[in-house]
Amino acid sequence: MSNELIINSTQNGCRIALLKDKKLAEFHQDDDGHQFNVGDIYLGSVKKVVPGLNAAFVDIGYEKDAFLHYLDLGPQLQSLMKCTKQVLSGKITGKNLNGFKRLPDINKLGKMNQVLTKNQRVLVQVVKEPISTKGPRLSSELSIAGRYLVLVPFSDAVSVSKKIGDSNERKRLLRLITSIKPENFGVIIRTVASGKDVAELDRDLSGLVEKWSSGMQKLKKVKPNEKVIGEMNRANSILRDVxxxxxxxxxxxxxxLYKDVKSFIHDIAPEKEKIVKLYTGRVKMFESYGIEKQLKGLFGQSVSIDGGGYLIIEHTEALHVVDVNSGNKSNAEDNQENTALKVNLDAAKEIARQLRLRDMGGIIVVDFIDMRKAENKKLLFQKMKDEMKTDRSKFTVLPLSKFGLMQITRQRVRPEVDIKTREVCPTCDGTGKITASILVTDQVEKDLEHLLMKQNEKKLTISLHPYLYAFFTKGLISRQWKWYFKYRRWVNLVEDSSVPITQYNFLNGLGEEIEL
Known part of the structure; x- marks a missing residue:
């Protein structure tokens, strides 16, 4: 199976697509103006303690106060508060915790008003980004993630990912990390650390400790509500994890971005540096790799299933609902039970893919086609679990209920990816009444003549829908060639299926859009 990561730079950040065998497996949008990413650590200010919720609302600079529950404080809250206070007052640097005397763990069954008070400053980490009307969700049990390890300050525990099943490897990693970890830092060993040598793990650990040291140095100068330690951008965090x-x-x-990604790969996996490439094609990169077309087909309300059948995906405030339909598959098998099983198994694969693509979280209820045989229901349940295994978010899959419904919960840490696949007609603005769409070709030629003859543009490119592109380029002597004979200047045409059929854009020689 081939894996490709396509990173498209945009005006506001970048779009990231993970392709598996040329099929879109994951899609992310990284907005430069987007704050409060999962993993960011802030110096928060307690605004309100709510005993009834056993929680506090903390100001970290978002328009709504972030939520911090008592169970998310972490057992070593008092040590964290002591360290924060001493760093802010200049008593210690906090760069390393050698010799730091930890305080006793807080009571697991305690109350928030026993440990935090209004206007108190506390280090907090974003564990869930702002979603809908809710502010960020916080934790005071800080952790800093690396390629192979996760660093946990104010702890001595070393734990290994449950996904590493080899007992000898688990013992090796435990012994190795215990011998090199610094004092008062705990470590979680990630699955990808399996088989890695001490040099690679030590380099990763040193990088994490350095990140903590830089954060503590910054803490002396930051004001309340400011970021102390920032998570890396979405492109690099995906590279680190996958x-x-x-x-x-x-x-x-x-x-x-190419230099940034190459530098990051050089640091975490030097042997992979050669696979980083700079795209120089004339056609838009997402268009060239067929991603734009896949996005249009995969983010609608209705999604086709390989081999027939389709899904209807609905979103509500409380949960997501997926309905499985057989479509034209109904006559493909010899009886109804086999047809239902075949469609359901195909649907399970596509549903697991859709959950990752759209980053759907919370409760997902799937209405599969009814099946009578218990062994078929068990087979479908196992298929769903197998397809979800590669998901990086925490999830739980329950067996089919007696109503034929399957319940899935998936960790939601950031807003769901939503791409509008229904286009509002640019001519009628959704009213349903337009002038004849064929006139768009005449308008293109009028605008072209104006730019070439009146504004004397030397080098022009027109970005337009594939249908219009075909209209202007096909034929023995195409309209594109007729323009050349008429104006003595070559006009480049570029296909762009992301724009509606009646919309087009003129670009100058520098690639800048020309306003008409």
């Missing part, structure tokens, strides 16, 4: 031996290429279309 990069493995099966990756064939990482393609970036922006020189600065």
């Amino acid at each position: 990069l493995n031996e099966s990756f064939d290429s990482i393609v970036v279309d922006d020189k600065e």
Whole structure:
């Protein structure tokens, strides 16, 4: 199976697509103006303690106060508060915790008003981004994630990912990390650390400790509500978490981003540096790789299933509902039970993919086609669990209920990815009445003549819908060639299926859009 990561730079950040065998497996949008990413650590200010919820609302600079529950404080809250206070007052640097005397753990069954008071400053970490009308969700049990390890301040515990099943490997990693970890820091060993040598793990650990040291140095100067330690950008965090031996290429279309990604790969996996490539094609990168078309087909309310059948996906405030339909598959098998099983198994694969693509979280209820045989229901349940295994978010899958419904819970830490696949007609603005759409070709030629003859543009490119592109380029002597004979200047045409059929854009020689 080939794995490719395509990173498209946009005006506001970047779009990231993970392709598995050319099929879109994950899609992320990284907005430069977006704050409060999962993993960011802030110096928060307690605004309100609510005994009834056993929680506090903390100001970290978001328009709504963030939520911090007592169970998310972490047992070593008092040690964290002591360290924060001493760093802010200049008594200690906090760069390393050698010799730091930890305080006793807080009571697991205690109350929030026993440990936090209004206007108190506390270090907090974002564990769930702002979603809908809710502010961020916080924790005071800080952790800093690396490629192979996760660093946990004010702890001595070393734990290994449950996904590493080899007992000898688990013992090796435990022994190795225990011998190199610094004092008063706990470590969680990630699944990808399996088989890695001490040099790689030590380099990763040193990087995490350095990140903590930089944060403590910054803490002396920050004001309340400011970021102390920031998580890396979305592109690099995805690379850190998913990069493995099966990756064939990482393609970036922006020189600065290319340098950034290459530098990051050089630090975490030098042997993979050669797979990072800079895209220089004329056609838009997402268009060239067929991603734009896949996005249009995968984010609608109705989604087709390989081999027939389709899904209807509805979203509500409380949960997500998926309905499985057989469509034209109904006559493919010899009886109804086999047809239902075949469609349901195909649907399970697509549903697992959709959950990752849209980053759907919370409760998902799937209405599969009814089946009578218990063994078929068990087979479907196992298929769903197998397809979900590669999901990086925590999830739970329950067996089919007697009503034929399957319940899935999936950890939700950031807003769901939503791409509008229904286009509002640019001519009628959704009223349903437009002038004849064929006139768009005449308008293109009028605008072209104006730019070439009146504004004397030397080098023009027109970005337009594939249908219009075909209209202007097909034929023995195409309209594109007729323009050349008429104006003595070549006009480049670029297909862009992300724009509606009646919309087009003129670009100058620098690639900047020309306002008409």
